[in-house]
Amino acid sequence: xxxxxRTSKWAIWARRVGALALPLALIPVLLHRAHVITSDNFxxxxxxxxxxxxxxxxxxxxxxxxxxxxxxxxxxxxTLAFVFGLVCLAPLGYFGYLYLRxxxxxxxxxxxxxxxxxxxxxxxxxxxxxxxxxLEAQFPNARSRNYPIAAPEMFDAVADLVDDRGWDVRASxxxxxxxxxxxxxxxxxxxxxxxxxxxxxxxxTADGTTIAMxxxxxxxxxxxxxxxxxxxxxMLDLDNQVTLMLRNATPAQPGDNGDG
Numbered sequence: 001x002x003x004x005x006r007t008s009k010w011a012i013w014a015r016r017v018g019a020l021a022l023p024l025a026l027i028p029v030l031l032h033r034a035h036v037i038t039s040d041n042f043x044x045x046x047x048x049x050x051x052x053x054x055x056x057x058x059x060x061x062x063x064x065x066x067x068x069x070x071x072x073x074x075x076x077x078x079t080l081a082f083v084f085g086l087v088c089l090a091p092l093g094y095f096g097y098l099y100l101r102x103x104x105x106x107x108x109x110x111x112x113x114x115x116x117x118x119x120x121x122x123x124x125x126x127x128x129x130x131x132x133x134x135l136e137a138q139f140p141n142a143r144s145r146n147y148p149i150a151a152p153e154m155f156d157a158v159a160d161l162v163d164d165r166g167w168d169v170r171a172s173x174x175x176x177x178x179x180x181x182x183x184x185x186x187x188x189x190x191x192x193x194x195x196x197x198x199x200x201x202x203x204x205t206a207d208g209t210t211i212a213m214x215x216x217x218x219x220x221x222x223x224x225x226x227x228x229x230x231x232x233x234x235m236l237d238l239d240n241q242v243t244l245m246l247r248n249a250t251p252a253q254p255g256d257n258g259d260g
Contacts, residue, residue: 006072006073007072007073007074008063008067008070008074008077010059010062010063010078011067011073011074011081012077014059014063014077014081014082015056015077015078017055017081018052018053018056018060018080019084020052021049021050021053021055021056021088022053022084022088024045025050028041028046029042029192033189033192033193035193039193039221042193043221049088050089052088053087053089054085056081056082056084057081057082057089059081060081063077064082095224098224102138102224102225103134103225104222104223104224104225105215105223105227106222106223106227107122107127107215107216107227108135108139108214108227108228108231109213109231110142110144110211110235111144112127112132114212115212116183116199116200116201116212116213116214117183118197118214119170119171119185119197119199120195120218135228139228139231139232141232141235142213142235143235144211144212144213145211145239146209146210146211147208147210147242148207148208148246149245149246150178150204151179151180151181151202151205152176152182153245154202154211154242155174156174157241157242157245158184158200158211161234161237161238161241162186165188165234168187168188169185169186170185170187170197171184171185172184175202177204179204179205179206180204181202181203181204182202183199183200183201183202184199184202185197185198185199185200188230190223194217194218194219194221195219196215196216196227197215198213198215198230199216200213211235213231213235214231215228215230215231
């Protein structure tokens, strides 16, 4: 006489819910990055996916408890559900940690009094003196730079760094002379598919060039400090680029000033 061992319905349904939550959480990220779905639709779908993931984890825990006491089958199904749910919920925990650790920087500039202009439309943002002080303390290297290099040459260096990063350039105005100004605007797509714009202003003077940079989120979704980190990283790379340019510059030779 064969004794039939039942498979826990909790385990079965937990795996089904977890198997639904996983693609529902991953596929919208790809669609959002490709701009196939809107940000509002993306957030709605992700909220549903995370809710299902949490439900799968809870159902798996219930299944574990019942399997322990009943001896039914379904450990593997419950384990899969638990893993699927954790995979979906792990990014939520990571971004929650970043949200608490990093101050929001939805619109940060090295020149808050006269930030470089954006080509994308965003609602007006007002940064209080307290918020500005917090951003400057958190991102101390997000400052405008003065370089003893002509504006056209500095603009080319800026454009090269932007190109190396693969940013989508939307506008580019190169200064024609040493004392003119130029600006470069580019759009970046974040890991989750939200867009942010960078604006870099190159202002020529008789003594060299002033570089101001701005990075702004084009949505209301938290940036987790990414804009400030982007400005800092770019300006530090630009410092290194200018150091190489000055080091490799050909020294002036006697007679170059026309005195013969």
